[in-house]
Amino acid sequence: MLKFLLFILLLLPLCLMNNMFWMVQNMMFLLSFLFIINNYYSNYWMNLSYFMGCDLMSYGLILLSLWICTLMLMASESVEKFNNYKNLFMFNLLLLLLFLYLTFSSMNLFMFYLFFESSLIPTMFLILGWGYQPERLQAGMYLLFYTLLASLPMLVAIFFLYGDLGTMNFYLMMNNLYNYEMLYLGMILAFLVKMPMFLVHLWLPKAHVEAPVSGSMILAGIMLKLGGYGLLRVFSFLQLTGLKFNYIWISISLIGGVLVSLICLRQTDLKALIAYSSVAHMGIVLSGLMTLTYWGLCGSYTLMIAHGLCSSGLFCLANIMYERMGSRSLLINKGLLNFMPSMALWWFLLSSANMAAPPTLNLLGEISLLNSIISWSWVSMIMLALLSFFSAAYTLYLYAYSQHGKLFSGSYSMMGGYNREYLLLFLHWFPLNLLILMSDMCMLWL
Numbered sequence: 001m002l003k004f005l006l007f008i009l010l011l012l013p014l015c016l017m018n019n020m021f022w023m024v025q026n027m028m029f030l031l032s033f034l035f036i037i038n039n040y041y042s043n044y045w046m047n048l049s050y051f052m053g054c055d056l057m058s059y060g061l062i063l064l065s066l067w068i069c070t071l072m073l074m075a076s077e078s079v080e081k082f083n084n085y086k087n088l089f090m091f092n093l094l095l096l097l098l099f100l101y102l103t104f105s106s107m108n109l110f111m112f113y114l115f116f117e118s119s120l121i122p123t124m125f126l127i128l129g130w131g132y133q134p135e136r137l138q139a140g141m142y143l144l145f146y147t148l149l150a151s152l153p154m155l156v157a158i159f160f161l162y163g164d165l166g167t168m169n170f171y172l173m174m175n176n177l178y179n180y181e182m183l184y185l186g187m188i189l190a191f192l193v194k195m196p197m198f199l200v201h202l203w204l205p206k207a208h209v210e211a212p213v214s215g216s217m218i219l220a221g222i223m224l225k226l227g228g229y230g231l232l233r234v235f236s237f238l239q240l241t242g243l244k245f246n247y248i249w250i251s252i253s254l255i256g257g258v259l260v261s262l263i264c265l266r267q268t269d270l271k272a273l274i275a276y277s278s279v280a281h282m283g284i285v286l287s288g289l290m291t292l293t294y295w296g297l298c299g300s301y302t303l304m305i306a307h308g309l310c311s312s313g314l315f316c317l318a319n320i321m322y323e324r325m326g327s328r329s330l331l332i333n334k335g336l337l338n339f340m341p342s343m344a345l346w347w348f349l350l351s352s353a354n355m356a357a358p359p360t361l362n363l364l365g366e367i368s369l370l371n372s373i374i375s376w377s378w379v380s381m382i383m384l385a386l387l388s389f390f391s392a393a394y395t396l397y398l399y400a401y402s403q404h405g406k407l408f409s410g411s412y413s414m415m416g417g418y419n420r421e422y423l424l425l426f427l428h429w430f431p432l433n434l435l436i437l438m439s440d441m442c443m444l445w446l
Contacts, residue, residue, distance in 0.1 A: 001047050001048075001049050001052040001053060001054055001105050002049040002050070002052065004031065004034070004035060004101065005052070005098070005101065005102070005105075007027075007031050007034075008031070008094060008097055008098050008101060009098065011024060011027055011028070011031075011094055012091065012094055012095070012098075014027070014090075015087050015090035015091040015094060016087055016091065017087075018087075020087075020090070021073070021080045021086055021090065024073065024090050024094070025070060025073040025074060028066065028069060028070040028073065028097075029070050031066055031070075032063065032066040032067050032070055035062065035063055035066055036063065039059065041054055041055060041056050041059045042055075042056070043055060043056060043445060043446070045107060045171060048107075051106055051107055051108045051111050052102070052105040052106060052107065053105065053107045054105055055445070056441065056445035057229070057232060057233075057301060057445050058104045058105055060301070060305050060441065060442070060445075061104045061222075061225055061229055061304075061305070062100075062101055062104045062105060064221065064222060064225070064305055064308050064309070065097060065100040065101060065104065065221075065222050066097070066101075067309075067427075067431070068217055068218060068221035068222055068308060068309075068312055069093060069094075069096070069097040069100075069218070071217065071312070071316075071424060071427055071428065072093060072213075072214040072217050072218060073090065073093065073214075074420060074423070074424050074427075075213050075214060075217060075316050075319060075424055076089065076130075076212065076213060076214045077420060078323065079130065079212075079214075084130065085129070085130075088129070089129075089130065089214075092122050092125050092126060092129070093122070093126075093214065095122045096119060096122035096123060096126070096218060099115050099118045099119040099122065100115075100119055100222055100226075102115040103115040103116050103119060103226060103229075104229065107169055107170050107171065108168045108169055108170075109158055109161070109168040109169075109170065109173070109233075109234075110158055110162070110168045111168075112230070112233070113151075113154060113155065113158055116151075116190075116194075116226055116230065117147075117148070117151055119223070119226070120143070120144065120147055120148075123143070123215065123218060123219065123223060124140045124143060124144055126211060126212065126214060126215040126218070127139055127140050127143065127207060127210055127211045127212075127215050128140045130211075130212040130214070130215065131210045131211055131212055131215065132210065132212065133210055135206075135210055136210035136211070138206065138210075139203075139206040139207045139209070139210035139211070140207075140210075142202065142203040142206050142207065143203050143206075143207045146193050146196075146200065146202070146203040147190070147193060147194060147203070150189045150190045150192070150193035150194075150200070151190040151193075153185065153186035153189055153190070154186055154187055154189065154190040156186055157182075157183050157186035157187045158187075160183060160186075161173070161183070170233055170236070173236070173237050174236040174237060176237050177237060177239055177240050178237055178238060178240065178241065179240040179241055180241065181241060181245070183238070183241075184238050184241035184242070184245065187234045187238060188231065188234065188238070190227075190230070191226075191227040191228070191230040191231045191234070192227065192249065192286070193227070194223070194224070194226050194227030194230070195224060195227035195228060195231075195282045195285070195286050196224070196227070196279060196282065197249065197252060197253055197256070197282075197283070197286055198252055198253060198255070198256020198257065198259065198260060198279065198283055199252060199256065201256075201260070201279045204219070204224075204275060204278065204279060205272055205275045205276055205279075207219055208220070208271055208272070208274070208275035208278075208315075209269060209271050209272050209275065213315060213316065213318075213319035213322075216271065216275075216312075216315040216318075216319075217312040217315050217316065220274070220275070220278050220307075220308070220311035220312050220315060221308040221309070221311065221312040222308060224278060224282055224304075224307075224308075225304045225305075225308055227282075228282075228285055228286070228289060228300060228301070228304045229304075231286075231289055232289065232297060232300070232301065235289075235292065239292060242290070242292055243292065246290040246291070246292065247377075249286060249287075249290050250286075250287045250290045250291065250373070250376070250380070253283040253284070253286045253287045253290075254283065254284075254287050254373075254380055254383040254384065254387065255383060256279075256283050257279075257280045257283030257284055257287075257383070257387045258383055258386045258387055258390065260276050260277075260279045260280045260283065261277075261280045261386075261387060261390030261391060261393070261394060262390065263276050264276045264277055264280065264390070264394035264397075265390070265393060265394050265397060267330075268329055268330045268331055269328050269329060269330070270318040270321065270322075270328045270329075270330060270333060270398070270402070271315065271318050271328050273330075273394065273397075273398055274311060274314045274315055274318060274398075277311075277354065277391070277394060277395070278307065278311050280387065280390075280391060281303065281307050281311075281391075282307070283387075284303070284366070284369055284373075284384075284387060285300045285303050285304055285307070285365075285369065286300075287369070287373050287380070288300045288303075288368070288369035288372045288373055291372045291373060291375075291376040293372045293375065293376065294446060295368045295369075295371045295372040295375070296368070296369065296372030296373070296376075297446055298368060298442065298443045298444070298445065298446060299364075299365050299366075299367075299368030299369040299371070299372055299443075300365075300369065301442060301445065302361060302364050302365035302368065302439070302442040302443065303361075303362060303365025303366060303369060304365075305361065305365075305435070305442065306353075306360065306361035306362040306364075306365050306432060306435075307362065307365075309353075309361075309428050309429075309431055309432040310350060310353040310354055310360070310362060310428070310432055311354075312428055313346075313350045313353075313425055313428030313429060313432075314350050314351075314354060316421075316424055316425060316428065317343070317346060317347055317350060317425065320343065320417065320421050321333050321336065321340075321343075321402070324339070324340070324411070324415060325408070325411060330401045330402060332408045332410075333402050333408075334401065334402070334404070334405035334406060334407065334408060335403070335404060335405045335406055335407035335408070336402050336403050336407075337403045337404060338407045338414065339407060339411055339412075339414060339415060340414070340415050340416070340417060341414070342416060342417060342422075343417055344403050346422075346425045346429070347399055347402065347403055348399065348403075349429050350425070350428070350429060351395050351396075351398060351399040352395075353429070353432055353433075354391075354395045354398075355391055355392045355395040355396075356391070358436075359433055359436050360432050360433055360436065361432055361433070361435045361436050361439075361442070362432075363436070364436055364439050364442065364443070365442075366388075368443070370384060370388075
């Protein structure tokens with residue numbers, strides 16, 4: 001695992017040279033492909049080096065991180081074009097990738113916590129430095145304080161575990177089953193805020209709306225997955241308490257998912273709509289994960305990866321429209337079918353992925369999550385039915401409102417996209433539909 005770490009570290013000096021924007025991006029593509037070739041992971045920890053290692057769960061998320069970070073550079077061409085501190089931007093982005101890589105590959109709970117918190121700093125710089133409106137300061141504060149406040153109890157819980165076990169390694173802690181309520185709450189709270197669970201989700205729409213496209217992509221693509229990954233890791237020794245208290249979080253998430261879907265239906269801002277839909281999707285992921293069934297755990301992992309690609313692609317689309325129209329409002333972004341006919345296909349493909357249409361990976365994730373939640377309690381069927389219905393409803397609303405209707409008079413008659421943009425969208429959509437053929441990687445990792 002150290003070889004990939006060194007690759008990322010040695011890319012950092014390249015950022016400080018001039019005219020290296022696309023070079024760095026190409027090297028990151030190379031890194032992604034090298035990591036794919038390195039795929040000989042079993043259900044055990046492989047590739048051990050010092051405190052780092054990789055099993056199938058880490059593998060998928062590290063690959064997602066590398067992929068999304070590469071595509072972030074690709075989407076942020078405006079930073080390069082207007083020379084908006086592009087060297088600093090690349091440096092910040094690679095630093096973020098470094099922290100994410102270390103988070104997903106640590107086998108040590110404390111190291112995981114350390115890098116989990118560190119990844120917050122470059123994200124905040126992205127929002128504060130390259131965001132659009134003055135409200136980005138407030139968004140940055142929300143992000144920081146929500147996450148930090150919830151993470152402090154976790155640090156105490158980690159120290160308690162270390163005192164009790166004398167080790168912090170994930171694979172040695174799995175043999176212990178704890179039945180302490182406070183430990184459970186302390187360990188789990190940080191991840192619930194990061195997911196984000198309904199009621200502690202307020203930082204997410206703010207952060208998304210104020211962030212530049214790269215910030216939105218990393219937030220939707222990977223930051224939300226940190227919470228799910230953490231839960232999947234800590235539930236190996238919190239099962240007993242989980243069986244007693246998980247119903248609370250499942251109930252909040254399912255009811256919250258429906259409420260957030262209703263909020264989605266009255267958004268006029270493209271980005272806010274996609275951000276709230278992320279909260280709804282993460283609600284169902286969290287519910288499935290909390291059932292602690294095999295289907296639930298595998299389904300939550302699958303949907304996390306699928307949502308990372310799909311949501312990130314939708315944010316790219318919203319940004320492409322923003323660069324053309326100068327606004328993200330659905331009241332102005334109407335009739336885009338006339339304005340950019342060739343983009344409408346990508347809107348359609350990514351919207352259908354967002355409603356979990358076949359053959360996307362979202363479908364596999366949602367089916368297994370539905371199975372797990374209904375087998376946990378058939379009463380949740382009501383909320384799940386509403387959730388699925390509204391999920392389709394707000395996605396159709398997003399697609400129909402942006403593509404049809406009367407074209408805004410201030411926009412030009414017709415415009416093509418750049419090859420870069422089509423490639424960018426293709427690289428989001430293609431893995432999303434290809435991975436369904438490799439679904440054993442997603443479903444059999446446990």
